[in-house]
C-alpha cells in the first residue's frame with residue numbers, strides 16, 4: 121500500500137474465517153543474526169518480508185554475509201563467529217527496528233573498524249544508552265563519547281571481558297544484547313534479568329551454546345559462555361502473536377464473528393495479551409499446541425464478546441504484552457468499568473510515545489482517560505458507537521498506532537482518515553490484505 125492516507129467509513133460486517141499472519145519478527149531477526157555467526161547454510165521457512173526483518177538481512181549483507189530468498193524461504197550462509205568480512209567506513213541502517221539496531225551492536229564488539237549505525241526518524245529518537253553502557257563495560261567503544269542516540273559509531277576491541285549485568289527494565293532487547301556479546305567474550309557473563317521474552321535463551325539452548333538459567337518469580341538468572349562454534353540451523357518461522365493481537369481484538373469487538381489464527385508462536389513470555397483479554401472475559405482458546413525448534417506454537421480461536429469486563433492489569437504481565445497495549449486499550453474502551461494499566465513508562469520508549477499517543481486516540485474517540493508518564497486509567501463505555509470524523513496523523517509512522525486506528529475504525533464506526541498506512545510494512549505487510557479478506561472496507 122503506497123497511499124498517503126486511508127479512509128474507513130464503515131464498521132466491518134460479521135465474519136467467520138481462518139487466517140495466517142506474517143512470521144514472528146523477534147524470532148526472524150534473531151534467527152538471521154545467529155545464522156550469520158553459524159558455519160554454513162541455515163534456512164528459515166515461512167520467512168516474513170517485513171521491513172524490520174529485511175533491514176536485518178541488508179545489514180548482514182553489508183557485513184559480508186551471503187543471503188538468498190527462494191520463494192518464502194530465506195537462506196543465510198554463515199561465516200562463523202565474528203567471521204564478518206567488510207571494508208572500512210560501512211554504514212548499517214537499522215531502519216525502524218530497535219531490536220536490530222541494538223542486537224547487531226553485540227556482533228560488532230570485536231570490529232577492527234569504526235562502523236556507523238543509523239536509523240529512521242523514529243529510531244533516532246530512541247535511547248541506546250541502555251545497550252551502549254553494558255557493551256562499553258565489556259570493552260566495546262562508542263563514538264561520539266556520551267552520545268545516547270543514533271547515529272553512533274561502534275569500534276570493537278580485542279580486550280573484551282565478561283560482566284555481571286542487572287537488567288531491571290524487563291527489556292528483552294537489553295538482555296539479548298548482553299547475551300549475544302558472550303559469543304565474542306571470554307569467560308562467563310552473568311545476568312540477572314527482570315522477566316521478558318526468552319527467544320534468545322531458546323536459541324542458545326537449541327544451538328547448544330553454553331547457557332544456564334535459574335528462575336524465581338521476578339527474575340531470571342542467566343549465565344552464558346562463548347561457544348567453540350555455532351552449527352547452522354533450519355527453522356520454520358511461526359506467526360507473530362503481536363500481529364495476531366489486532367485480529368483477536370477486531371473479532372472480540374465485532375458482532376457475531378469468529379476467527380482461527382493458524383500456527384502462531386504462543387511462547388508464554390509473549391502471550392500477555394491473551395492472558396489479559398481472558399481476564400477481561402474474552403474466552404480465547406489455544407488448540408493444536410506443538411513445540412517447534414524450542415518454541416511453543418498453536419492455533420488461536422476467538423469469538424465475538426459483547427460483555428468485556430474492565431481490568432486492573434497485573435504488572436507481572438506487562439513485559440509479555442509490551443507491544444500489545446495499544447490494541448488492549450481498545451478493549452478497555454469498550455469494557456464495563458474502569459481499567460487500570462500501571463508501570464508502563466516503557467511504552468513511551470517505543471517506535472512512538474505510545475502511552476501518550478494511545479491516550480490521545482482514546483480521548484478523540486470520546487473515552488475518558490487519566491494518564492501520566494507511567495500509567496493509564498481508561499473509563500470504558502460498553503455502548504461505544506462512533507459517529508464523528510476522526511483523523512490520525514501518525515507522524516512517526518508507528519506501525520502499531522496505524523493498526524490500532526484501523527481496528528478502532530472497523531470496530532466502533534465513525535469516519536476515519538488514517539495517515540501513513542505503509543507503516544504496517546514494518547512488521548505486518550499482509551495486514552490490509554487480511555482486513556479485506558475478512559470484509560473490511562478501506563479506501
Ligand code: S3P
Pocket residue numbers: 145146147219290291292293294296316317442443466
Ligand atoms: C523485542 C523486545 C521488546 C519489543 C520489541 C521486540 C525483541 O522491546 O517491544 O518490539 O525482539 O526483543 P524491549 O525488550 O526493549 O521491551
